[in-house]
Amino acid sequence: MRIEDASHPQVSLHLGDSLEKYGEWPTPTAIVSDGPYGLAKFPGEPNGVESLAEWYAPHIAEWSKKASADTTLWFWCSELAWAEVHQVLKLHGWKYRAAHIWDKGIGHVAGNCNGDTIRGFPVVTEICVQYVREVQLRDYDGKPCSIKEWLRSEWQRSGLPLYKTNEACGVKNAATRKYFTQCDLWYFPPPEKMEMLAKYANANGLDTDRPYFSLDGKTHLTARKWERMRAKWNHVHGITNVWQEPAVRGKERIIRKGMQSLHANQKPLRLMERIIGASTDPGDVVWEPFGGLCSATVASLRMGRQCYASELIPEYFDAASERINAIYQELPLYERKRNS
Known part of the structure; x- marks a missing residue:
């Protein structure tokens, strides 16, 4: 039997639309948005980027209501999809800080690219755009x-x-x-x-x-x-806005029966830990409104943050719950007791 709201002392995971939960979740220090790219990959996602701004608008409005001056938004998307949504973010008081390029490397397309038909350079990147609040007094x-x-x-x-x-x-x-x-x-x-x-x-x-x-x-x-009048920033020297990290493979990849990937765009924990570590401290609240396999939540749990996530697709929700359970059991016993 599936439980529609799974929770641990540090994690709250909801099966359903995150719009149902924003009002209950505490103020976030970071929001990690890895929602639709306009590819119609999950129920209700637009097929094409033209209607993405309208799709995201109610979510962005709720983020803006609950965010504080020290909240950072990490917005994962394609370049074109981000271009469609940027004006909505700006309208609701989100200030652009930087665009970060995830370079998955040539291995992402090796052996899977037809040079006679592609008519352009192979795309091996996604972007993660950093926003902070436009504070007014x-x-x-x-x-x-x-x-x-x-x-x-x-x-x-x-x-x-x-x-x-x-x-x-x-x-x-x-x-x-x-x-x-x-x-x-x-x-x-x-x-x-x-x-x-x-x-x-x-x-x-x-x-x-x-x-x-x-x-x-x-x-x-x-x-x-x-x-608390500006977004947190924990600087690490030597890291730039270009992140060279291969797509998820090996043990980290979540596989269906038959050796097929469960989620086509599973994000590396290493990148999630990077952005969460840069913009939050232990004990802070992290939101993941479009959970998927909840990589941001898993990373947050490993780093001692409080996590609030939502996912629409039951299959993804179940896999995310298993990931969270496994990580929670790996935490040192004293840390689990402390967080209970």
């Missing part, structure tokens, strides 16, 4: 503004001269030059410097009925609160 008068504009307006409201921002941060001139400039050289203030700025303005600025640099208009700003 409100100034003292209630007018929407960017973080850059808000910083300047809050300091001006304090009545303090601009050069005092350097004294507040304990630097020679970096605060005025980087954190309060309005040009393209603007730099997001580090959390500890932002807390220093807020304390200085509140101690030395004009009397006010609203704390300076308060995000909610009531409470004082802390480094921890400010840190």
Whole structure:
């Protein structure tokens, strides 16, 4: 008997449409979207990219409702499919950060390419596009503004001269030059410097009925609160936006009876671990709304994240459940107890 909602202490897996679950899932630190490419591979998927924007629109709207300033979206797709969906993402406040190219290598088409009929170079790539939230705040008068504009307006409201921002941060001139400039050289203030700025303005600025640099208009700003005002990023040197990784083979590949691949486009765990590690920390929440074989969820579980996934096709759901069960049993006993 199939259970339509399978769960472990770190994982919640739903059989059905993710639109049914977004309202119940907690705010994500990362969303890994590996949905339709316009190839009609699963029930309800458009056959062609022309209607993809319409298909994704309700999902993107729900992501935007639940996401926070520190949420990163990883959008897997083909180049043309991404081009169709980008404007919908932009409309809902998602800001393009970078496009990452998955190069599967010549082995992906070796022996399976007819040079007389292909009429173009063989395609061995997919893309994974990184988006973050376009954060808007409100100034003292209630007018929407960017973080850059808000910083300047809050300091001006304090009545303090601009050069005092350097004294507040304990630097020679970096605060005025980087954190309060309005040009393209603007730099997001580090959390500890932002807390220093807020304390200085509140101690030395004009009397006010609203704390300076308060995000909610009531409470004082802390480094921890400010840190969550942009997407997380855990940098690893030596990794670029071109990912040379062969398509999944060997033990990692999920096979049907008869030695046929269960899922034609199973993503490598290595790539899923890369994006999850870059944009989340242990204990953070990861969404995988179009689970397939739930490679992002498996990677998240192995890395100590909380995972929320959904899958429409029962056969994929069953295989994903088996993968998750196997990974969970491999976790050290002390870690399973800790997460229980």
